[in-house]
Amino acid sequence: MEHREFYDKNYGEILDHAPDREPERQYYFLDQLKEIIEKKKREGGYQATFHIETYGCQMNAKDSEKLCGILRQAGFTEVDTEQADLVLYNTCTVRENANLKVYGHLGYVHSLKKKNPGMLVALCGCMMQEPEVVAKIKKDYRFVDVVFGTHNIFKLAELLYDRLMSGHMEVDIWEGTTEIVEDLPAERKYPFKSGVNIMFGCNNFCSYCIVPYVRGRERSREPEEIIREVEQLAADGVVEIMLLGQNVNSYGKTLEHPISFAELLRRVEKVDGIERIRFMTSHPKDLSDELIQVMKDSKKICRHLHLPVQSGSTEILTKMNRRYTKEQYLELVRKIKEAMPDISLTTDIIVGFPGETEADFNDTMDVVRQVRYDSAFTFIYSKRTGTPAAKMEPVPEDVVKDRFDRLLKLVQEISGEVCGRDVHTVQKVLVEEKNSHLEGYVTGRLGNNTLVHFPGGSDLIGKIVDVYLEESKGFYYMGRQEG
Ligand code: SAH
Ligand code: SF4
Ligand code: F3S
Numbered sequence: 205m206e207h208r209e210f211y212d213k214n215y216g217e218i219l220d221h222a223p224d225r226e227p228e229r230q231y232y233f234l235d236q237l238k239e240i241i242e243k244k245k246r247e248g249g250y251q252a253t254f255h256i257e258t259y260g261c262q263m264n265a266k267d268s269e270k271l272c273g274i275l276r277q278a279g280f281t282e283v284d285t286e287q288a289d290l291v292l293y294n295t296c297t298v299r300e301n302a303n304l305k306v307y308g309h310l311g312y313v314h315s316l317k318k319k320n321p322g323m324l325v326a327l328c329g330c331m332m333q334e335p336e337v338v339a340k341i342k343k344d345y346r347f348v349d350v351v352f353g354t355h356n357i358f359k360l361a362e363l364l365y366d367r368l369m370s371g372h373m374e375v376d377i378w379e380g381t382t383e384i385v386e387d388l389p390a391e392r393k394y395p396f397k398s399g400v401n402i403m404f405g406c407n408n409f410c411s412y413c414i415v416p417y418v419r420g421r422e423r424s425r426e427p428e429e430i431i432r433e434v435e436q437l438a439a440d441g442v443v444e445i446m447l448l449g450q451n452v453n454s455y456g457k458t459l460e461h462p463i464s465f466a467e468l469l470r471r472v473e474k475v476d477g478i479e480r481i482r483f484m485t486s487h488p489k490d491l492s493d494e495l496i497q498v499m500k501d502s503k504k505i506c507r508h509l510h511l512p513v514q515s516g517s518t519e520i521l522t523k524m525n526r527r528y529t530k531e532q533y534l535e536l537v538r539k540i541k542e543a544m545p546d547i548s549l550t551t552d553i554i555v556g557f558p559g560e561t562e563a564d565f566n567d568t569m570d571v572v573r574q575v576r577y578d579s580a581f582t583f584i585y586s587k588r589t590g591t592p593a594a595k596m597e598p599v600p601e602d603v604v605k606d607r608f609d610r611l612l613k614l615v616q617e618i619s620g621e622v623c624g625r626d627v628h629t630v631q632k633v634l635v636e637e638k639n640s641h642l643e644g645y646v647t648g649r650l651g652n653n654t655l656v657h658f659p660g661g662s663d664l665i666g667k668i669v670d671v672y673l674e675e676s677k678g679f680y681y682m683g684r685q686e687g
Contacts, residue, residue, distance in 0.1 A: 226358065226383070226385045227358065227388050230361050230362060230388060233361040233362040233365045234361040234389075236361075236365050237278045237279075237361050237364055237365045238277070238278050238279045240365070241278055241279035242279055245279070251289060252279055252289055252290075253281050253282070253283040253288040254275045254280040254281070254283070254288050254289065254290040254292065255284070255285060255286055255288040255291050255292070256271060256272060256275075256282075256291075256292045256293075257286070257292070257293050257294065259294065259295055259296040259305060259306065260296025260298060260329065261296070262399055262446065262448050262484055263404075263419070263448060263450070264294050264295075264296060264329055264330070265393075265399065266401055266448055267357050269390050269391050269392060269399075270357060270388060270389075270390045271328070271360055272391040273388065273391040274361055274389055275292075275360070276389070277361075277389045278361055278364070286313055287320075288323070289322065289323055290323070290325075290326065291313055291323070291324070291326070292325075292326040293306055293310075293326070293328070293329070294328055295328070295329035295330060295331035296329060296330050296331065297331040297333075297334060297337075297588070298330070298414060298415065298586075298588075300586045300587070300588075301586070302331075303331060303337075310345055310348075313325055314345075314347055317347050324349045324367070325347060325350075326348070326349060326350040326351070326352075326360075326364075327341065327348055327351045327352075328352045328353065328360075329353075329354060330414070330418040331418075332353045332354075332377060333377065333417065333418035333419075334414075334417075338377060342373070346373070348373060349367050350373070350374045350375075351373070351374070352376045352377065353376075353377040353378055353418075354418060354419055354420070355378040355379075355380060355420060356376060356377075356378050356381070358385040358388050359376065363376055379420075380420040380421060381423075382423065384404065384423060384425055384429075392442075394636070394666075395440075395666055396441060396442055396443050396636075396665070397442060397446070397480075397634070398437050398444075399446045399448045400434060400437070400445050400446065400448060401425060401448050402425055402447045402448060402449050402465075403423060403449035403454075404419065404422070404425075404449075405419045405420040405421050405423055405450070406419055406422055406451055407421055407451075407454075408451060408487065408525070409525060409592075410524050410525050410526060411523060411525045411591060411592040411596075412524060412554065412585060412591055413588070414591055417590060417591075419450065422451070422454065422458065424455050424458060426459065427456070427459075427463055427468055430468065431471055431472065431475065434475045434478060437478075438476060441666070442477075442478070443477065443479045443668060444481075444634055445478055445481055445482070446484060447468075447482070447483040447484075448484060449483075449485070451485065451486075451487040451490060452483045452484065452485065453465050453486050453489075453492065454490045456468060464492065464494060465492075465495060466492060466494040466495045469483075469495070469499075469502070469505060473502055473504050478504065479504060479668055480504060480506055480651065480668075481505045482506050482508065482653075484510055485510055486510060486511050487512070488526075488528050488536055489526065489527045491536060493539070496539060496540055497543070499544060500544055506651040506653070507546050507547045507548060507651050508547070508548045508549075508550070508578075508651065508652045508653045509540060509548075510550045510552075511536075511537070511550070511551055512552035512553075513533055513553060513568075513571055513575075514526055514552060514554050515553070515554060515564065515567070516530050516533075516564075516567035516568035516569070516570055516571030516572070517563070517565075517568060520557050520559070523596070524593075525592075530567055530571060533571065537549065537574075548652035548654070549575060549576075549578060550577055550578050550579050550581075551575070551577050551580045552580070552581045552582075552583065553568060553572075553580055553583070553611065554583050554584075554585050555568070555584055555585065555604055555608045556584055556598075556603070556604030556607065556608070557585045557593065558585070558593055558598055559596060559597060565607050568611065569614060572611070572614055572618065573618070577615065577618065577622070578622050578653075579623075582608065582611055582612055582615060584604055585598075585599075585604070620678040623676065623678060623679055623680075624677075624678065624681075626650065626652075626676075627673050627674075627675065627676040628672075628673065628674075629673055630670050630673075630686050631650050631651070631671060632650070632651060632668050632669070632670060632671075633648035633649065633650060633658075633668065633671040633683070634648050634649055634666075634667075634668050635647070635648040635664040635667055635668075636649060636665065638665070639657050642657060644659055645657050645658060645659055646660040646661070646662070646664050646665065648664075655679070655680040656671055656681045656682075656683045657680065657681070658671050658682065658683040658684050658685055659684060660685055664685075669685055669686075670685065670686040670687055671685055671686065672685075672686050
């Protein structure tokens, strides 16, 4: 919606003070900020460029699109380098190395700011929800201009405005929220596909995981709001959507009028123009028979399920607070494969969770052998302060490293065998981009998420076309367009 409409509808005139209600308040600050930026540009020499560095998961990627939308509306232009007038780091803290990367970048951006003192540096995202991190920024990184968290990204315009007015570091972190602010500007990275938040936060408290502490309690968006967004996306030419949540299978349970995730999928499927529906992430404990049925009956829901197992050992799963056993997980996989024999399954696995024995690890290897995943993200356990697992006895580093290498080898072996299963067939491919290595080629994805490279021009980008899969290269195909 055009922001002027908000004022006209709600106030009848442009206010000279900020309204209390959202999103009207943010549209007010967007106008104020825009005026300042335009003035600086007119004075000469100021380009108002911005750059966002995004770490972590799809949620953060989606948040960055929203932040990008706000900055563009305020008059900034995106550039592909940290040598910009505004640099924003959208951080992740799920593992320690995600954290360390940010401090590395901050050192670099400090050197840039010394040369360009008018530069603005902002930090947001999951890391900022940790009080120790914010204390460290305040103490050791005084050149940072704006710090905010995961619950108030919609406030970016207001925070930048406040920073420019006050002249010192603005820090605004919320411990939690029940609010979901709709209708702010957002940018899309791709014109033909888009993520759609269906819920925020997580209530599962897996014992190793920091996400529930930094993303807050689970909140579902109203189905009507989701459908409205999907319809809008379809009208804008989007053909593929990815429904996003930390645990999509528990979607809707806490709404005033509860609805299941399977029911939401049924409604999304009815939106004309949307050809492909994906979702992330499914927690095995909440994956219902109803969902399997809806997927099976659907022409639009992609034959791909990311189903993080984390460990194959029931004992470790109990310590992880995952609330399923090895046998329950395997039974679930059996049911899914029975309903959809062509499904592609992917997973996340943690190696070296505290107390993991060789026998526990062999259970994980056993699950990988039985399920035969298309691909698996394998992680070395990383201790996160404040989580229950942080107090448990760690496994020696060399033992973990050895197990990690063995697991990775097995995962890659199997994935090489499984991924090529569709070779010599014709499949629908959504073309995503020009191939960066092969001149005259484009790259697209099958419904099951596997990549395909084939000869074609950029006019195909965003289209779904039939491609004959000539050759399997293990993790991707080479093909040619049919028809
Ligand atoms: N909500 C999703 C996962 C979000 S985090 C789910 O429940 O599946 C993405 C992945 O990071 C997790 O699946 C897990 O494998 C990994 N992860 C989370 N915390 C971790 C930690 N402390 N150490 C190592 N890996 C971790
Ligand atoms: Fe973390 Fe578990 Fe929630 Fe996933 S379900 S975000 S692993 S606590
Ligand atoms: Fe990282 Fe936050 Fe996602 S901690 S994995 S960016 S929810």
